[in-house]
Amino acid sequence: MSGLFTEAALLALGVTVLAGLSTILGSLAVLRADRADPRLLAIALAFAGGAMVYVSLVEILGKSAGALVMEHGLRWGHGLATLAFFAGVLAVIGLDRLVPNPHADVAAAAAAEKTELRRVGLLAAAAITAHNLPEGMATFFATLDDPVLGSTLAFAIALHNIPEGISIAVPVFYATGSRWKATMATVVAGLAEPVGAVLGYLVLAPILTPTVIGLLFGAIAGIMVFLSLDELLPAAKRYASGHEATYGMLGGMAVLAVSLVLLR
Structure with missing residues (x-):
């Protein structure tokens, strides 16, 4: 078992932990009694969505195709990468069917009764926890293969984890009056x-051939694009009062593009 966790694997795990625990930053919203600024939430959600779409389509899917082309030739390589991409999309759609992922409207939730707030907070925590599992795998395997790519993906995931933390912490805090309980709910979701990452690595480490890596990256790209289009960008539009979602999305793409160039 110890042989599996090489220095590269431990680095990838560390990056994944940092990205996941950024959810805790959302609990800082409960240190003040007023609500989070909806426009800032819109920008943050859209920024993360744009960053994740860009890095998935420009980098991760390209790495998938590259690995598979080397093993199976041009046509089959690109075909397998495409199939893996849409398999990832279908996988996360299936997860959505099993555990719908609510993005609580913080302002509306805070006006509800305490029992409703508690239900909203716990439901959000459970759903976000379930959806964080594939994100952890994505960050881990991306970092394991390429620390620069993994770090940029972790940055994008960390950004969108912050407003997710807010959607958990604020209703829990207003329901219970306990900042500690609100913070711990975000810790559980972040972990x-x-x-x-660990579960995925333990299952896949013995069979990490170039073909498996290529298929895995294709699926990761599909998962990240779907999460961005289905969750982050629509949520950003709900919080926005103008063009914040569009500006945030383009800003996220621009920052990721520049970071990928500078970190080569």
Whole structure:
């Protein structure tokens, strides 16, 4: 078992832990009694969505195709990468069917009764925890293969984990009056990412051939694009009052593009 966790694997796990625990930053919203600024939430969500779409389509899917082309030739390589991409999309759609992922409207939730707030907070925590598992796998395997790529993906995931933390912490705090309980709810959700990384690594480490890596990256790209389009960008539009979602999305793409160039 110890042989599996090489220096590279430990580095990838560390990056995944940092990305996951950024959820805790969302609990800082409960240190003040007023609500989080909806426009800032819109920008943050859209920024993360744009960053994740860009890095998935420009880098991760390219790495998938590259690995598979080397093993199976041009046509089959690109075909397998494409199939893996949409397999990832279908996998996360299936997860959505099993555990719908609510993005609580913080302002509306805070006006509800305490029992409703508690239900909203716990439901959000459970759903976000489940959805953080594949994100943890994505960050881990991306970092394991390429620390620069993994770090940029972790940055994008960390950004969108912050407003997710807010959607958990604020209703829990207003329901219970306990900042500690609100913070611990975000800790549990954040730890799902390294847990998902470790479980995925233990299952896949013995069979990490170039073909498996290529298929895995294709699926990761599909998962990240779907999460961005289905969750982050629509949520950003709900919080926005103008063009914040569009500006945030383009800003996220621009920052990731520049970072990928500078970190080569």
